[in-house]
Amino acid sequence: MTEWTASRGRGRFTALIFGGPALAGLAIFLVLPFLMALALTFTNQRLVSPQATEFVGLRNYERLLSVTALVQAPVDDGAGPVWPRVRDVTRADPAYAGYRPLTGFSLGTRRVTILAKDPAFLRALLNTFVFALLVVPLQCVAALGLALLVDAGLKGQTVFRAICFSPVVMSMVIVSVIWSFLFDRDLGLFNKALGMVSFGLIEPVDWLGDPRTAMPAIVIMSAWQGAGFQMLILLAGLQGISQELYDAARIDGANAVQRFRHITLPGLRQTIVFVLIVTTIAALGLFTQVDVMTGGGPRGSTGTVMFEAVQRGVREENISYGATIALIYFALITCVILLQQLWLRRRARRAA
Amino acid sequence: MTPTQRKTIPLRIALYALMACVALVFLFPFLFMLASSFKTNDQIFADLESMRALLPVGPLTGDNYARAFRLGNIGHYLFNSVLVTGITVALGLLVNSLAAFALARLEWRGKQAVLTLLVVLLVVPFEAISVPLMVLVASLPGLAIGANGIEITHSWLDTLYVQIVPFIANAFSIYLFYQFFRDIPKDLDEAAYVDGATPLQVYRHVIVPSSMPVFATVTILQGLAMWNQYLWPLITVPGEAARPLMVGMEQFFGARKTAWGEVMAYAALITIPVLAAFVFFQRWFVRSVVGSGVKG
Numbered sequence: 001m002t003e004w005t006a007s008r009g010r011g012r013f014t015a016l017i018f019g020g021p022a023l024a025g026l027a028i029f030l031v032l033p034f035l036m037a038l039a040l041t042f043t044n045q046r047l048v049s050p051q052a053t054e055f056v057g058l059r060n061y062e063r064l065l066s067v068t069a070l071v072q073a074p075v076d077d078g079a080g081p082v083w084p085r086v087r088d089v090t091r092a093d094p095a096y097a098g099y100r101p102l103t104g105f106s107l108g109t110r111r112v113t114i115l116a117k118d119p120a121f122l123r124a125l126l127n128t129f130v131f132a133l134l135v136v137p138l139q140c141v142a143a144l145g146l147a148l149l150v151d152a153g154l155k156g157q158t159v160f161r162a163i164c165f166s167p168v169v170m171s172m173v174i175v176s177v178i179w180s181f182l183f184d185r186d187l188g189l190f191n192k193a194l195g196m197v198s199f200g201l202i203e204p205v206d207w208l209g210d211p212r213t214a215m216p217a218i219v220i221m222s223a224w225q226g227a228g229f230q231m232l233i234l235l236a237g238l239q240g241i242s243q244e245l246y247d248a249a250r251i252d253g254a255n256a257v258q259r260f261r262h263i264t265l266p267g268l269r270q271t272i273v274f275v276l277i278v279t280t281i282a283a284l285g286l287f288t289q290v291d292v293m294t295g296g297g298p299r300g301s302t303g304t305v306m307f308e309a310v311q312r313g314v315r316e317e318n319i320s321y322g323a324t325i326a327l328i329y330f331a332l333i334t335c336v337i338l339l340q341q342l343w344l345r346r347r348a349r350r351a352a
Numbered sequence: 353m354t355p356t357q358r359k360t361i362p363l364r365i366a367l368y369a370l371m372a373c374v375a376l377v378f379l380f381p382f383l384f385m386l387a388s389s390f391k392t393n394d395q396i397f398a399d400l401e402s403m404r405a406l407l408p409v410g411p412l413t414g415d416n417y418a419r420a421f422r423l424g425n426i427g428h429y430l431f432n433s434v435l436v437t438g439i440t441v442a443l444g445l446l447v448n449s450l451a452a453f454a455l456a457r458l459e460w461r462g463k464q465a466v467l468t469l470l471v472v473l474l475v476v477p478f479e480a481i482s483v484p485l486m487v488l489v490a491s492l493p494g495l496a497i498g499a500n501g502i503e504i505t506h507s508w509l510d511t512l513y514v515q516i517v518p519f520i521a522n523a524f525s526i527y528l529f530y531q532f533f534r535d536i537p538k539d540l541d542e543a544a545y546v547d548g549a550t551p552l553q554v555y556r557h558v559i560v561p562s563s564m565p566v567f568a569t570v571t572i573l574q575g576l577a578m579w580n581q582y583l584w585p586l587i588t589v590p591g592e593a594a595r596p597l598m599v600g601m602e603q604f605f606g607a608r609k610t611a612w613g614e615v616m617a618y619a620a621l622i623t624i625p626v627l628a629a630f631v632f633f634q635r636w637f638v639r640s641v642v643g644s645g646v647k648g
Contacts, residue, residue, distance in 0.1 A: 012460035014551050022451035023466065025521025030473055033485040040484055047490070149374065153359075154367055162634050163375045166382070169630045169637065171580035173598045174619045177605045178381045181612060189384065192400050224378070229641060236642045285479045288582050292602055306479050306583075313483040314587045322483040330480035337475055 037330075040323040047317035060324040066117040068099060074109050083111045090115065121325065124296075124303040131215060131222075131304065132283040139223040139279055140272070143230030148264075150231070151238045161235070165228035172225065176292035179221045183207035183293075208294055211301035218289050218302060226282070230275045237271030238264070277340045284332050305329045380406055382623075389416055389617040396612050416617035423608070424618050425592065429600035436515045436596060437578040443520045444574050445567060451521075452529030453555050457541060467530075473523040479583065486587050489514050510591045519578065525570045528643070532566035533559055569640040572633070579626060597622050 041060050045053040070089060074081030086104075090096035099115035102122055106112070116122045150161050167175060182189045185206040194202045207217040245263045254262070265272075287306040290296060296303035296311070303311075306329060313322015359367075383406040388396045390412040399405045420426055454460070455467060489508040496505045508514040540562075541554045549557070560567075582598045589595055595603075601622060605615050630637055 012462075015454040015458045015460040015463070018454035018458070018551070018555075019451040019466070022447045022521040022526060025447065025518075026470075026473060026523055029485060029488075029518040029521065030476060030481065030523065033481040033488055034476060036488060037481060037484040040487070045487075047487070146374065149367070149371060152367055154364070154371065156371070158634075160371055160375055161638070162631070163378050165638070165641075166627065166630065167378060168641075169576060169626050170623055171582070171598050171601075171626075173580070173582050173601050174623055175381070177601065177615060177619055178385050180605075181615075182381065182384070187397055187400060189380075189400065189405060196401075228378075232638060232641050281477065285477055287479065291582075291586070292605070309479075309483060310583070310587060314486065319483065319487055323487075326480050326483050330476070333475065333477060333480070 037323045037327055040320045041327055043320045045320045047314075047319050053320075056320075060321055063098075063117045063321075064121050064324060064328065066099070067102070067122065068096070068115050070096070070113045070115055071107070072111045072113070074111075081109065086113050086115075120300060120303060121305075121308050123300050124305055124308045125328075127215060127300075127302060128284055128286060128304045131219060131286050132280055134216070134219045135222050135283050136276060136279045138219065139227050140230055140275055142223060142227045143275070144234055144268075144272075146227060146231040147234040147238055150235055161231070164231055167225045168228045170225070172288040173292055175221065175225050176289050179217075180208065180293050183217055185209060209298055211299045214294055214298060214302045218286075218293065222283075222286070222289060226279070230279060233275050233278075234268065234271055237268045241267035273340065273343065277336060280336050281333050284329065284336070305332070382627075383407070385616045385619055385623070388613055389620045390414070391416075391613055393611065393613050416613040417621065419611075419614050420604070420618040420621065423614070424600060424604040426597075426600070426618065426621060428592075429595055429597045430621075432512060432594060433579060433597040436512060437575055440516045440519050440578050441571055441574045443516075444522055444525055445570060447520055448522055448525040448570065449529045449533075449560070449563075449567070450555065452526050452533050453551075453559060455526070456530050456533035457538075457554070457559065458551065470523055470526060470530075474527060482583060482587065485518065489518065489588060509588050510594055511589075512594045514588050515581070515585055515594070515596065519574075522574065525574060528570055528573075529563070529566055532563055536562055565639070566643075568633075568636050569643050572637055572640045576626070 042055055042057060043053050044056045044059070070086060072083045072086075072089070074083055076082070086101055090099055096115060098117050100117070100119050102114045102116045102119040104111065104113040146164050150157050150164075154160075181187075185191065185204050188207070190207065191204040195204065205213055207213050241263065245267070246259055249259050249263055285306050286304045287310065290302050290304055290307045291310075294302045296307050305325060309322045309325035309329065311322075312318050312325060387399075387404075387406055387408045390408050391399070391410065392413060392415070395410055396405075399410065404410065455463060455470075486509075491506070492508050494505045494508045494511060494513070496503050496511070508517075536559060540558050541549075544554050544558055580598060581596065582602070585594075585596050585599045586602075589599065601618055604618055608614055
């Protein structure tokens with residue numbers, strides 16, 4: 001036996017030299033900023049400020065997450081029922097200090113206004129959830145369809161697989177730019193095509209300029225860009241399912257739908273869960289598309305958590321506030337991963 | 353792979369037709385980009401009503417490319433992006449594979465703890481730490497070439513190395529290397545150690561030569577991530593000198609929204625190298641993505 005394997009102390013020294021640079025890099029550029037983020041959220045630090053940084057406790061979190069509701073009964077002034085202006089009420093009542101309206105609805109004759117200290121952020125949080133809820137199922141179902149099509153054993157499947165995957169290697173910036181043209185109200189290919197198939201009956205849609213269509217437009221583009229990735233992962237899962245199962249099912253007279261339900265789906269379950277998790281995490285981090293295509297607009301309809309983090313933290317130079325938003329994003333991701341772990345544990349217990 | 357048995361002719365035709373339609377859905381934005389990049393704006397708009405929009409037909413011109421180079425400063429940004437991507441990937445391969453070697457092939461106390469920490473770090477997305485990381489690099493001492501030669505500065509912002517140094521060490525790369533190295537038979541290095549080899553020699557002559565697939569995987573994944581990086585340079589590189597391509601693209605698009613041909617030429621120039629690499633190394637790309645996806 002040589003000195004290298006014989007001596008553990010020597011091994012540790014060598015390991016330190018080999019692993020040192022990478023571990024130091026991770027410590028400085030990953031662990032340290034994460035700890036800094038935690039610390040920053042309790043301060044009021046700005047990028048450049050004449051004032052010294054102060055400890056402000058939970059104020060950042062409080063401002064981000066405070067929500068309350070204002071319920072107003074109508075007042076009859078003779079000319080019919082009237083509701084007092086929200087701004088007059090919140091100004092007069094110190095309990096509503098710092099609150100601004102987020103959204104409102106009617107409840108019988110009462111009018112309910114949801115107030116928040118930072119309505120833009122809560123709007124962005126909701127937008128992020130909406131984006132994830134729309135894009136994850138769309139992208140994963142599309143990816144499963146693509147994977148089945150590639151796996152159908154037709155000629156040209158390698159080329160087809162490459163074509164479906166090619167948007168994944170493209171930068172999201174480029175994809176966003178090209179699609180901005182496609183979505184153009186007057187000259188975009190989508191409106192041209194819609195107009196043509198409907199013989200001019202469908203009015204041109206201002207895809208990215210209308211608060212109702214901007215987020216769905218980003219959803220469609222994002223699913224198009226990303227589906228090839230999930231397709232590859234699902235394809236690997238599909239090819240791991242034993243062919244004998246299908247052959248046996250065929251002998252028993254199972255049709256294609258039954259084979260899909262009882263062999264393909266159960267065989268893919270673990271892969272599907274993995275794909276769902278990865279897609280959800282990516283969806284919750286939505287930033288580039290919004291930054292390039294809409295800048296969070298129109299009227300806040302496409303602002304997202306990460307977009308707000310950059311907006312407040314970097315562009316408005318409110319570092320501590322931006323760091324708090326980024327940390328809330330991290331908390332969301334952690335919840336998703338914990339859910340996955342719970343699911344895996346439950347499954348393992350059931351199997352045991 | 354599913355055998356092709358028992359597919360009737362009509363079903364096969366239907367599936368091929370479906371495949372062709374889906375392929376067109378994935379291809380048409382590229383085709384539109386490429387075709388438009390060779391046309392004048394008037395030509396692009398005139399062609400929108402028909403399939404000509406996706407085809408390079410009619411009077412074609414290279415003017416858009418010339419203008420993208422002249423107005424969009426592409427040459428300079430391209431140089432920055434190539435430099436940043438190349439250096440980060442090269443140093444990353446070395447540093448991360450060495451660390452993985454220490455984790456997978458050397459015995460030392462504390463190894464298990466480091467491995468556990470590494471797995472925890474895998475789930476921290478870059479976005480979550482980008483803002484505090486910017487604060488950190490904004491106050492690190494750096495070097496710059498100024499009027500009086502090399503000067504010491506008090507910030508990394510607006511440099512090339514702010515786009516390189518933080519990304520060399522990468523938890524996911526280490527993990528990919530680690531998984532691969534772990535499965536190489538141990539007798540190989542034992543034999544080398546008996547012959548008096550040092551760990552560095554074992555790394556160079558035993559581990560690296562038998563690990564080409566994982567080196568290719570890490571090169572592709574890291575290279576793509578670096579080439580396509582947007583958020584980080586957007587917040588740390590406000591000036592033009594160190595600006596990479598993607599930020600340049602966004603600025604060019606913002607400034608010349610109506611010059612479709614020029615913007616498309618710009619986009620095509622950035623995309624073609626990546627697509628060419630993808631077409632040539634398709635097998636490796638696919639393997640990398642599947643390998644990265646089936647982790648843990």
